[in-house]
Amino acid sequence: MQGTPKTTPSAAYRPTDRTVPTRAADRARYDKELVHAILDEAYVGHLGFVRDGAPVVLPTLYGRVGDRLYVHGSTGSRPLRMTGGAGEGLPVCLTVTHVDALVLARSAFHHSVNYRSVVVHGVAHDVTDPDEKRRALDALVDHVVPGRAKDSRPAGRKELAATAVIRLDLDEVSAKLRTGGVDDDPEDLALPHWAGLVPLRKGYEAPLADPQLAPGTPLPGYLAAL
Numbered sequence: 001m002q003g004t005p006k007t008t009p010s011a012a013y014r015p016t017d018r019t020v021p022t023r024a025a026d027r028a029r030y031d032k033e034l035v036h037a038i039l040d041e042a043y044v045g046h047l048g049f050v051r052d053g054a055p056v057v058l059p060t061l062y063g064r065v066g067d068r069l070y071v072h073g074s075t076g077s078r079p080l081r082m083t084g085g086a087g088e089g090l091p092v093c094l095t096v097t098h099v100d101a102l103v104l105a106r107s108a109f110h111h112s113v114n115y116r117s118v119v120v121h122g123v124a125h126d127v128t129d130p131d132e133k134r135r136a137l138d139a140l141v142d143h144v145v146p147g148r149a150k151d152s153r154p155a156g157r158k159e160l161a162a163t164a165v166i167r168l169d170l171d172e173v174s175a176k177l178r179t180g181g182v183d184d185d186p187e188d189l190a191l192p193h194w195a196g197l198v199p200l201r202k203g204y205e206a207p208l209a210d211p212q213l214a215p216g217t218p219l220p221g222y223l224a225a226l
Helices: 033-041 077-081 130-144 155-163
Strands: 044-052 052-059 063-065 070-074 091-104 110-126 163-169 172-178 196-199
Touching: 033 063, 033 110, 033 172, 044 070, 063 091, 063 130, 070 130, 077 091, 091 163, 130 155, 130 163, 155 163, 155 172
Parallel strands: none
Antiparallel strands: 044 052, 044 091, 063 070, 070 163, 091 110, 091 196, 110 163, 110 172
């Protein structure tokens, strides 16, 4: 994301009981640069929390500024209401996943996907400082399309009053990845079933202008670059 502080390749998050997987622990990674890259490439995260004793998971846009994530929504939404009051915050878990390829094995048991994921545990807090709130909203817009925040009208007073923002520090974090090919059992290699990878890729179609766009309005360079 534009304006995001860089991290050094040696910087890493500290593993905890919640961030060390019980299965395929060798796929876990804690390098900050890798974690940030996975977060920055995705658009949608899933925010999980407990409400009235039951789990709730909501898809949401987010933005990253250094070692902090921001999520926004209506002031009436459940998780944003629950982060306020006495400053205790709301325990949450936020996840992001990219699927890079389908792994088709000879056996049904060994079918899989190549993926990159991040899991963040922590306590989300309401953002009340006006300057931080504006920076957070700019980060959310620029996360979707870098450079867009400067090329759009900022939120007005009423819009800011109707918008809540929560922050989640990147402290208890892990990434997990699967790469490589098929992992069939030796005795299955001679079976007459096709096996291999089906790579997936993300792409962009040509931007479609709003019919009410003022005549002659040029396509911004940051959109053409997509």
